[in-house]
Amino acid sequence: MKFFIDTANLNDIAEAEALGVLDGVTTNPSLMAKEGITGAENILNHYKKICDLVEGDVSAEVIATDYDGMIKQGEELAALHPQIVVKLPMIADGVKACKYFSDKGIKTNVTLIFSAGQALLAAKAGATYVSPFLGRLDDISTDGLNLISEMRLIYDNYGFTSKILAASVRNTMHVINCAKLGSDVMTGPLSSITGLLNHPLTDSGLAKFLEDYKKGN
Numbered sequence: 001m002k003f004f005i006d007t008a009n010l011n012d013i014a015e016a017e018a019l020g021v022l023d024g025v026t027t028n029p030s031l032m033a034k035e036g037i038t039g040a041e042n043i044l045n046h047y048k049k050i051c052d053l054v055e056g057d058v059s060a061e062v063i064a065t066d067y068d069g070m071i072k073q074g075e076e077l078a079a080l081h082p083q084i085v086v087k088l089p090m091i092a093d094g095v096k097a098c099k100y101f102s103d104k105g106i107k108t109n110v111t112l113i114f115s116a117g118q119a120l121l122a123a124k125a126g127a128t129y130v131s132p133f134l135g136r137l138d139d140i141s142t143d144g145l146n147l148i149s150e151m152r153l154i155y156d157n158y159g160f161t162s163k164i165l166a167a168s169v170r171n172t173m174h175v176i177n178c179a180k181l182g183s184d185v186m187t188g189p190l191s192s193i194t195g196l197l198n199h200p201l202t203d204s205g206l207a208k209f210l211e212d213y214k215k216g217n
């Protein structure tokens with residue numbers, strides 16, 4: 001399973017990259033705003049900085065909600081850097097725009113997926129990545145992981161090549177369960193990646209090894 005980090009914070013991206021396990025980055029307008037990155041030009045520059053920090057795919061989201069606007073913004077984003085993936089919302093014009101970019105060989109990420117039907121539509125439109133929002137489904141007492149299972153079954157049934165990009169991942173158990181269910185990619189905050197390092201028996205075991213080494217030296 002590929003690990004993407006879901007942030008616009010350059011320090012967090014650099015830390016995940018330094019760990020050697022990072023495969024890409026996802027962002028959205030809320031994450032940009034959280035870092036104080038506002039205004040079209042600053043946002044475009046920030047995407048370029050992110051692309052310079054990592055080697056993998058970097059999802060950059062359109063703001064337009066109409067077909068023509070999405071095409072214009074998506075082409076501008078795609079022209080920024082070869083690593084850019086055009087992120088489109090799961091609405092009718094987003095599906096149409098996804099088909100347009102897929103036909104042109106431009107990578108896409110269809111976002112805000114909350115049902116198997118939406119996931120099927122995005123795959124039929126040729127999306128490179130399809131992003132089910134795990135945590136937000138859990139937030140409303142719906143089983144987010146069930147959507148990952150449904151998507152895996154449907155995509156495998158028909159050999160869809162779209163990658164399942166589990167998004168709105170909030171914690172390490174989400175990451176582990178996504179891996180168990182065969183998600184192709186997960187994207188979450190830095191803590192969902194670094195949290196996987198932790199086990200008290202690792203800490204106590206290492207402390208004991210060092211203590212015993214000191215005794216003999």
Ligand code: G3P
Nearest residue numbers: 006026028135136167168
């Ligand atoms: O990748 C989608 C993500 O940014 C949404 O996460 O935690 O705001 O639901 P969250």
